[in-house]
Amino acid sequence: MSFKKKLGLGVASAVLGISLVGGGTFAYFSDTEASENTFAAGTLDLTLDPVEIFNVDNLKPGDYMPRTFQLENSGSLDIAKVLLDTSYTVNDAKGDNGNQDLGEHIEVKFIKNEGHSEHWFDNDEYTVVANKNLKELSQYTPDELAVELEDGGIFWDYKKDGIPAGGADDLRVLIEFVDNGEDQNIFQGDSLELTWEFTAEQEDGERR
Structure with missing residues (x-):
């Protein structure tokens, strides 16, 4: 065999060898772990008891109606604060009210929570936190009213901490x-429907 033929065969063999090495596989150790993650949102569930706080007829000027009711947190998240939104409609029975609004003659006194509720109205010794007629209340935003009522201490046990879950x-x-003390005859036979909407707000987010 000539030198050229031997050299050519050698080169061919070298190239083939490189090809085999380049196309081969190597074994190595491995281990795999999977991360399973869950994100579940909590719930805010505000319950009002009783739902109908007032149902009174045959009213006359000077009548007053004390009532207690309960806000319960039936959800899984703590409630930071409860906002109150007031709206009402007046049924003008005789159509003669003109520019007179019965809501301006219906006054709401929010009473400071002191002690057990069953004794709140045993006597006239109670602290009025805020005193507004229905028209005034309806003109407050829920946030504005919340500031005034909370500063006055309408909430007792949970004034600072809201209402915890449960x-x-x-x-x-x-x-x-x-x-x-004036003529209020135009309101005879009239009725007023009051809606109080309570909205619970969550506490601020925190590191978990």
Whole structure:
């Protein structure tokens, strides 16, 4: 065999050898672990007891109605605060109210929570946190009213901590058909439908 033929065969063999090495596989150790993650949102569930706080007829100026009711947190998350939104409609029975609004003659007194609710109205010794007629209340935003009521201490057990999950807070109000000492005959036979909407807000997010 000539030198050229031997050299050519040698080169061919070298190239083939490189090809075999380049196309081979290597074994190595390995281990795999999977991370299974769950994110479950909590719930806010505000319960009002009783739902109908006032149902009174045959009212006259000077009548007043003390009531207690309970806000219960039936959810899994703590409630930071409860906002109150007021709206009402007046049924003008005779159509002669003109620019007079019955809501301006219905006054709401929010009473400071002191002690057990069953004794709140045993006597007239109670602290009025806020005193607004229905028209005034309806003009507050829920946030504005919350500032005024919380500063006055309408919440007792949970004034600072809101209402924890599974907890409840008793509130009391006194509504009066104010006798202003003037002629209020235009309101005879009228009725007023009051809606109080309570909205629970969560606490601020935290590191978990």
